[in-house]
Amino acid sequence: MSTFSIAIIGGGTAGWLVLNHIAHSVWSDKVSLTLIESPDIPSVGVGEGTVPSIRKSLQSFGISETDLIRRCDATFKQSIQFVNWLDANRHGRLNQYHHLFDAPNATWEPLIQHYLAEPELDFAHLVSAQASLCDELKGPKNITMAEYQGASSYAYHLNAAKFAQLLADNVKSKFKIEHVRANVVDASLFANGYIRSLHLDQGIGEQAFDFYVDCSGFESVLISKTLNVPLVDVSDTLLVNKAIVTQVPTSLDSEIPPYTKATAHQAGWIWDIALTERRGVGFVYSDNHLDNEQAAQKLDRYLQGKLADLPHRTIDMKVGFRQQFWKNNCVAMGLAQGFLEPIEATSILLTDMAGEYLAQRLPTATNALPMLQKRFNDTMSYAWERVVEFAKLHYLLSDREDSAFWKDNRAAHSIPDELASRLALWQQYPPSTQDFFSRYEVFNAENYLYVMYGMKFKSKPGSLSIEQRRHLVNIQEQLETYRQQLVKAMPSHRELINKIHQYGLQKQ
Template sequence: MQVIQRIVIVGGGTAGWLTAGVIAARHRGRMPHGFEVTLVESPNVPIIGVGEGTWPTLRTTLRRIGVSETDFFRHCDAAFKQGARFNRWTTGADDDGYYHPLMLPQGFAQVNMVPHWLADGDGSFCDTVTPQGRLCDAGLAPKTIATPEYEALANYAYHLDAGKFSAFLQRHCCETLGVRHILADVTEVRMTESGDVAALETEQGPVIEGDLFVDCTGFRALLIGDAMQVPFRPCGDTLFCDTALAVQVPYADPADPVVCHTISTAQSAGWIWDIGLPTRRGIGHVFSSSHISADEAERELRAYIGPAADGLTVRRIPIRSGHRETFWKGNVVAVGLAAGFLEPLEASAIVLVELSAKMIAEQLPPNRAVMDVLARRYNATTHYRWGRIIDFLKLHYALTRRDDSDFWRDNRQPETIPGRLLDLMELWKFQPPWLHDEFDRAEEVFPAASYQYVLYGMGHQTRTPQGEGATDAELARRARRETEVQTARLMAGLPRHRELLDKIAQHGMQPI
């Protein structure tokens, strides 16, 4: 009946410090009674810092741990993100593009707009059901300087500098939330007879004991991989991209516009991300080394950037797509890259950290006796989440009609598509996704709306029965009118993205 009081997080970076912050904030009232959160990280191992895109969930997470949104923007080189635009994914033509916005389709809980949009055949699906694509086209922000912190006129997430974000979280965790920070290199993991981790020995001297250990050691997976011997389950046969080339591109003029969405542009054997921050752009090429050489991939990246790429250093990042067979074993739970990694096509890395940290904090076992019960629940939920993310990423490739390279042709082969996704794609030929038809679990990471945006952005055809939607035709007409009214109102009232970022830096946002 050992009480779980000492939480030890091994590894810093975004995963470590977000996890520390979420757990410490949730259990802060227990700290005077012996509860403690300790984060130990090596002073000699650099942070990988992958991922500059986030989900709207991060607003809730930052608010919950007590972070000022103004401070976050000022210290993390942050910008707003209203979704992603996918260019050249469907046909490869220059005018081939669609949005996956962050706003739900208008009236989503009352009416499925897909049959009505298919019947009308007018405009893009995104523009028919939400104003967000047009806001992105116009370079507008999702709120005004008068909108309070974390509130939105159009739903938003963030783009950020991952290195600055980690340092910002570290200060907040240590100075505000009472997290104990130890800089030390772990040299040995002491185990109990029952197979739990008992303590960590370090090169610098301290022996760090704990009741629950969170492995945030990145690809090294010091605890979940080395100590607990949990195998890695690869998914490279489904998601082919195994390398990323990343580069930071300064603006030609500090006053240049900042794009308010992620741009993902398909290439011959992968795709290029383009993320706008206030001081620079983060650009990278994710590709399959089985279909293109690194030198050729870098040439495609530099051609995309243009003359601004001259003299810039490109960093190579390996991608080993997949995840651990078990995420929580004994008294060790893996979070972040130690748990697994997938290509950053839909910015799933940080949200998986958030969801994992939240579940650990909310279901923290009161004692060792019930830890295995909670671990089984955690593993079931986390396996489901990883599986659905793999499905959703593969959907982008499975729907392509590109036939200009082996990479795109190979991605359409049925044997590379997960069975669940194949079944859904067959169903969606006759029935559009909506609400809880196929997405009926609280752990869904991508709702039916996300599938609608990708399916119908990429020209998927659903042959609904004649007369389908007739009973809710008036609801659909109202939803479409409301989209038009909302679009006009927001287009007239929202500032340019750069303008709002400058005002936040100078004046700050209204605190809640």
């Protein structure tokens, strides 16, 4: 009986996440799985934020949410709070907003029309009770709720290195996985351009497989160096290209914000992610608008003069995605697929999405490769293009005038055509589900609503009938009652995390 052999090149979050998807979908005696992990390359360690879809994947892998919280220093994430993305003098206290994970109230139209008629209102607080949970630093669930269930939607902040280890332990405990620690120093090709074999160090030598999954990060040892697939450069659209990253220790009794904080600055923005014992902080910026010394000074000011006392490093970000994600018998995943800035936690999101999609259409015979390759490339290209547009939305809607960076982000040539077309439509009509026809949009109407109206985008107000106005009053009364009940019922975020560490969550 012939076995179809698959090699995953690279560990880290991407490699082990994709391997979990593959193993749980296609494992059989007819498929062999090998993960080759470099003993020399540390995790990039930037992607510490996730989105709610990760819960579905982790649950399908059979990973306990209690173990996730305990082992990965994890905390709950219910939102991204954007601060200073608008002109502070013009907007004052309204110069911040939440991109919540709960969808707006089921009846969108009256609430949106109410906001458009009174734009001084805060959109997130108008349409969802979750904004108040964030304000009060509350958790999304209580200790009696089952794993992966909550009173509001949520994702996680986590230690990326520990998360990768949890994923590795999970898949190796359940499936027959060959785990090889070695570097890929070269690769051989067949005459038709397919990869024939890998050459590994550590005295291992040549190893041949039928299919290769490149999760080797920025190195992209197969998709880039062996198969010469170039990046589609989107640096003319997304202008930030560097990041200074550090970790700030915190006390075990400090409050934990249940959201990522994203604070805009002169030529970029700072993320601030709170785990149980530290904050992950990074300044993302454009070195075409700010030199490295100035960037370090801005991050130091944010950290109240503590940067010199903290280990920190600068990361160069080549922003773009592969012209092909799958070529011949090799598919790229994670950072080997491409990299966009960390806004909206798109890196783990795209890896999780692509890993699930690959697992559902994984080849188990060589003759299936060409057909699967085209479908995968078309789907992932569409997804990446939409993510670029959504990331760009945050910048081009800003009315900041204090630097060339913000002005350059509004230049017409930097705005993707599809995004420009959608914004023209949304000036007349608010976004609706009809505008998002593909399941691979990645970000949908509710995501655009939070960002657009959080940043005071102007859609033409419609009119509400008398019946709709009555309905609006009922919606608002019901939402306010629910808001008060929810805030009262949910524990503080730190209290919830402490109880999970002590008692664990209920199994489903």
